[in-house]
Amino acid sequence: MxxxxxxxxxxxxxxxxxxxxxxxxxxxLTIWGRDLPDDDPAHAYVKALLAGFQAxxxxxxxxxxxxxxxxxxxxxxxxxxxxxxxxxxxxxxxGSTMGGYADAGRLLNLSSELKSIPGSAAASxxxxxxxxxxxVAPFFAIAGIFVNEGIFKANGLSVPTTVDQFExxxxxxxxxxxxxFACGEADKWPGLALYMYLTNxxxxxxxxxxxARKARFDNEAFVKAAQLYQNWVKKGYFGDKPLGEKYGDAxxxxxxxxxxxxxxxxxxCAQYSSKDFTDQTLGFYAFPELKGGMGKVTDVxxxxxxxxxxxxxxxxxxxxxxxxxxxxxxxxxxxxxPGRISAVPGVKAPxxxxxxxxAVFSKxxxxxxxxxxxxxxxxxxxxxxxxxxxxxxxxxxxxxLTKFESLATQNMGAVK
Numbered sequence: 001m002x003x004x005x006x007x008x009x010x011x012x013x014x015x016x017x018x019x020x021x022x023x024x025x026x027x028x029l030t031i032w033g034r035d036l037p038d039d040d041p042a043h044a045y046v047k048a049l050l051a052g053f054q055a056x057x058x059x060x061x062x063x064x065x066x067x068x069x070x071x072x073x074x075x076x077x078x079x080x081x082x083x084x085x086x087x088x089x090x091x092x093x094x095g096s097t098m099g100g101y102a103d104a105g106r107l108l109n110l111s112s113e114l115k116s117i118p119g120s121a122a123a124s125x126x127x128x129x130x131x132x133x134x135x136v137a138p139f140f141a142i143a144g145i146f147v148n149e150g151i152f153k154a155n156g157l158s159v160p161t162t163v164d165q166f167e168x169x170x171x172x173x174x175x176x177x178x179x180x181f182a183c184g185e186a187d188k189w190p191g192l193a194l195y196m197y198l199t200n201x202x203x204x205x206x207x208x209x210x211x212a213r214k215a216r217f218d219n220e221a222f223v224k225a226a227q228l229y230q231n232w233v234k235k236g237y238f239g240d241k242p243l244g245e246k247y248g249d250a251x252x253x254x255x256x257x258x259x260x261x262x263x264x265x266x267x268x269c270a271q272y273s274s275k276d277f278t279d280q281t282l283g284f285y286a287f288p289e290l291k292g293g294m295g296k297v298t299d300v301x302x303x304x305x306x307x308x309x310x311x312x313x314x315x316x317x318x319x320x321x322x323x324x325x326x327x328x329x330x331x332x333x334x335x336x337x338p339g340r341i342s343a344v345p346g347v348k349a350p351x352x353x354x355x356x357x358x359a360v361f362s363k364x365x366x367x368x369x370x371x372x373x374x375x376x377x378x379x380x381x382x383x384x385x386x387x388x389x390x391x392x393x394x395x396x397x398x399x400x401l402t403k404f405e406s407l408a409t410q411n412m413g414a415v416k
Contacts, residue, residue, distance in 0.1 A: 027061070029324060032065050034067065034068060044337060045336050080100075083106065088310065089309065089321060092309045094128075094129075094307050095304075095370070100376070102129045107310065108311055137305075138329050140343050141302050142265065142357060146282050147284075148281070152260065159283070171235075174236055179237075179259040185245065185388060190250065191388065193265065195387050198229060201294075202295070203222070205366065210408075218398060222401050265302070266302075273339065299365070340354070341361055375408075379407055
């Protein structure tokens with residue numbers, strides 16, 4: 001009997017000896033991100049995330065590859081389609097683009113592992129597709145109105161609370177030789193946020209109905225919003241040559257006090273708060289309501305600003321991936337971010353601008369994700385192309401939207 005026990009113990013020891021080197025080996029996680037882990041203040045979170053995680057997880061080696069933007073989206077799209085050469089984790093805004101990868105069987109379901117991590121419900125929702133959670137979103141972005149407080153004060157203006165007031169303010173600014181809105185429509189996507197808000201204010205959650213094919217994209221709410229947008233362009237609210245203004249140009253107009261308002265995402269809070277970038281004092285406010293319209297001031301446009309999703313390539317490393325995801329949602333890592341709205345509870349807003357943006361976000365009762373991230377990829381570029389036609393004075397915007405509806409029908413099905 002003793003001999004059997006001794007032999008059994010020897011067998012166990014041998015197994016442990018064989019297994020020990022395997023257990024001690026580092027797990028390597030390949031991560032595709034956008035930002036470089038350098039000294040650029042805008043990249044502070046990624047730098048802190050990588051350094052902090054590596055310091056506390058010596059058994060996990062991170063191979064972080066910064067692909068930039070749009071390089072990240074392009075390479076992810078190509079490799080996800082091919083199904084080979086995938087990273088273990090990639091940065092994403094979530095939504096339908098991420099959902100398409102999930103439908104193709106490329107993503108790793110982490111619902112049970114991540115469901116208990118505290119965070120914003122809206123941010124978590126962006127990383128969920130068809131009831132399954134694929135990652136985390138430590139930061140959220142919402143669109144609002146950046147206002148030059150000095151220009152408004154000097155001209156006796158108040159931040160508008162209705163669209164009618166918005167127009168009166170813009171008319172006053174234009175008469176004084178100040179460009180009411182900075183935009184950057186030469187890059188196509190910057191004009192989307194305003195159109196989303198105008199459409200919502202006319203038709204409430206009409207976009208969700210159209211996306212679900214229960215309404216058309218040339219519904220009257222879409223058309224009226226486009227017509228108002230085009231009218232504002234004709235009145236010169238966006239400058240003399242809005243299609244020649246890039247997003248970087250729009251930022252400079254705000255930085256130098258040549259434009260009074262910028263309807264864009266809260267990701268600009270860090271830059272617009274920086275004394276190295278601008279000597280202007282800027283505020284962040286909710287988009288106003290439309291009298292007689294269906295949308296509310298608590299209807300906010302926005303989406304994940306930084307999110308991470310896991311792929312099936314990392315299935316054998318799930319425990320390591322979960323550890324990374326949890327650290328990405330930690331206060332230690334998130335506190336390094338200089339401007340974005342944090343979805344991590346307990347993280348203090350880093351600037352007055354972020355505080356203002358966070359207050360708008362906290363009052364939101366409905367968050368509508370960016371249309372060009374929440375529609376099938378086949379129609380997102382044409383969507384931004386369609387919005388760009390609103391900046392042309394002779395465009396029949398109803399016809400532009402009907403053309404887009406035809407494309408949506410081809411790729412998303414007819415209205416039921």
